[in-house]
Amino acid sequence: MQPQTKIARLRQQMQMAGIAAWIVPTADPHQSEYVAPCWQDRAWLSGFAGSAGTVVVTQQECGLWTDPRYHIRAAAELAGSGITLFRFGEADVPSYATWLRQQLAAGSVVGFDGSRLSIAAVRELREAFEGTQITLTARHNLLDAVWLDRPTLPSNPIFLHDDSFAGESRTAKFQRVREQLQQHGAQAQLVTALDEVAWLCNLRGSDVAYNPVAICYALITQEAVCLFIDPRKLSDAVRATLSAEKITFAPYETIFSIADYLPEAATVLLDPDQTNEALYQVVAQTQRVVLAQSVIGRLKAIKNSAELAGMRQAHRRDGVAVVKWWHWLLQQTDDVVHTELTVAEKLAEFRALGDHYRGLSFGTIAGFGVHSAIGHYQTDPHAPPMIGKRGLLLIDSGGHYLDGTTDITRTIALGTPTAAEKHVATTVLKALIRLSRARFPAKTTGAALDTLAREPLWQQGYNCRHGIGHGVGSFLNVHEGPQRLSPRNNVPFEAGMVCTIEPGVYFEGRFGVRLENVVLTQRAGESEFGQFYQFETVTLCPFDLTLVDESLLTAEERTWLTTYHQHVVNTLSPYLTASERAWLQHKVRQPQ
Secondary structure, eight states, X not given: OOHHHHHHHHHHHHHHHTOSEEXXXXXXXXXXXXXXXXXXXXXXXXXXXXSOOEEEEESSOEEEEEOGGGHHHHHHHTTTSSOEEEETTSTXXXXXXXXXXXXXXXXXEEEEETTTXXXXXXXXXXXXXXXXXXXXXXXXXXXXXXXXXXXXOOXXXXXXXXXXXXXXXXXXXXXXXXXXXXXXXXXXXXXXXXXXXXXXXXXXXXXXXXXXXXXXXXXXXXXXXXEEEOGGGOOHHHHHHHHHTTEEEEOGGGXXXXXXXXXXXXXXXXXXTTSBHHHHHHHHHHXXXXXXXXXXXXXXXXXXXXXXXXXXXXXXXXXXXXXXXXXXHHHOOTTOOOBHHHHHHHHHHHHTTSTTEEEESSOOEEEEGGGGXXXXXOOOTTSOOBOOSSEEEEEEEOEEETTEEOOEEEEEEESOOOHHHHHHHHHHHHHHHHHHTOEEETTOBHHHHHHHHHHHHHHTTOOOSSOSEEEOOSSSOSSEEEEEESTTOOOBOOTTOEEEEOOEEEETTTEEEEOBEEEEEEEEEEETTEEEEEEXXXXXXXXXXXXXXXXXXXXXXXXXXXXHHHHXXXXXXXXXXXXXXXXXXXXXXXXX
């Protein structure tokens, strides 16, 4: 069924329900970034398969809003669909709420599935429509009458994440969370984010592609913890272990009877960004609600010593895999033809050889030539483009290991790079080094650090159209908050937080360069001005020096690059073959 047909059938449902506009976000009931197939309404309706975007349908128009990472890709995937692309983040592009104000007549009703929009998102909509006669209605999903072959809810088994990797028992985590709740004047929290449930209960699953999480909720009170979960996910052994630690269970769908599981007159903390509007309406009927950021987010983001040690070990194994792959790639003869898909598959093969490997942390991005300019590019598996003998190959990939999660990007020159490619690549490297070397005081936010990394780009008239970095989970989601390097992030960085540094510059239709390392935040000493922090780089893989114009580097930048490359060689060499070691030594030679 083509998008035009799907949209026409949705409009019929809207007309029967008296709804003038219907909002289709990229969301599940847990407000996840990546959603299980059964909740991929926006992708099914529009044909755009990126991980972020919102479709809004009226009786006359249909638009899709997505961020700069997906502007190029969305334009290609929406071609011929009749859906207008709104390149959100660009000048003069309205939000979908502003657009609806312009499109709809007074008295119009805007509808959405109440389980798919967060409390915060609904409040923003109400504020946007304030002063108009446009009203909101949270209903059952109108797409249910159109998407008749919707996939069923995943029921994959969960497994226990061993304390040796987690670094802390479930019981200890429960106690810390309860102490935090008391500080908020709450007796309970409904934990809705899938990675927070996984962290809290030391559980992992496979219900969402590339995210080791299980679809469930957790309710933690001062006395008990209850998992709302499909019982088919629980083996006898897992059930027995959790039950012995006084964790109880309820069917997943009974979450809307949550009042039955709460102490009388309990004050419940709900995260407005992670809790859907439908659940909020149910809880608020019988309980006092405190709307505040989940207390688990910060606890999860600050990794303990076992998790930090695991991150270092996981990145060592990951570095070995990427270096072996790079060596393999450059050994291929001229009569061997490779595509973006085959080189990505080969990298996955090398990763799978590492201890504790549990799969990719996201779908590998392998963009050659003009495709390197597409931020979150996805190769067409049915017609994967060939890798040529000259051009830039941008490879962004990562793996899950029981002791850590990785995310690395390298841009590689095949053949001789142009002066323009070298200039851009060196500038992007300068941005990465600038932040990697930074020393900053306590309470420095992600927004401030993001600006620090952009300064070398701005000096050249370039800019990065996405955030400079994001938090990384410990055998959990590769995108993790609350900290990230973004102009809009006001969360202070603290010791133990893990983040990427990934500046990128893209020229549509020509080429793009992105470089990415994962760093750990660590203490850098105190002075009369307070505590200072710095980053420890844990990613271990050389940069392509054929893309580096040394004349653009300062003495400090050259020293950092030389020291980093020597660390890579010293750490990885024991795990490489003789030919791979020789290649690596040659690869990190200083450009002449």
